[in-house]
Amino acid sequence: AAGVIQSPRHLIKEKRETATLKCYPIPRHDTVYWYQQGPGQDPQFLISFYEKMQSDKGSIPDRFSAQQFSDYHSELNMSSLELGDSALYFCASSLNTGELFFGEGSRLTVL
């Protein structure tokens, strides 16, 4: 069965650079979520989209933005990167706000 696909799996950036993470949800899922997980931390909700419209916003910095495209894939754009942005970024998708299916995550390292 198809799962949530995230790319890239690993990303290394310098401070003040920008990064873009991509997420391809499970086909026919109507909601996409982005979470940030620091080392030893719980996943922190960033933002979600329902049917390509932003549905909820969490602790997402102003330097970050996200969108969902017509083909349902989503991108998380991060600018002016800081050391503290180093984390594992998960995308998840769901159908009718049921269980979340998580991707493998994108590990961002900011040097």
Place this chain on the structure above:
Amino acid sequence: GQQVMQIPQYQHVQEGEDFTTYCNSSTTLSNIQWYKQRPGGHPVFLIQLVKSGEVKKQKRLTFQFGEAKKNSSLHITATQTTDVGTYFCAATSSNDYKLSFGAGTTVTVRA
């Protein structure tokens, strides 16, 4: 926003013993979900509870939702080494749809 408190943060268990992790909220929850994240992995959905007082079992795992829908517990019997990982509860309140995670209970097992 809604905060979901989870205790204990760490659980070190002798193989074969039982343990319980608890999830508490100050607000009424629409539903509660439980996820397991193995070291280096991504959260994987275990169960969703919706009804007041609901109890569900999955082999050695027993999940409960409190009568007031403000707390939940996960009880694991006869712990095995395969139970190692972090168990997160995650919940949506009655007021919004974003799924907020508890801090997680990290379980280690000694043989």
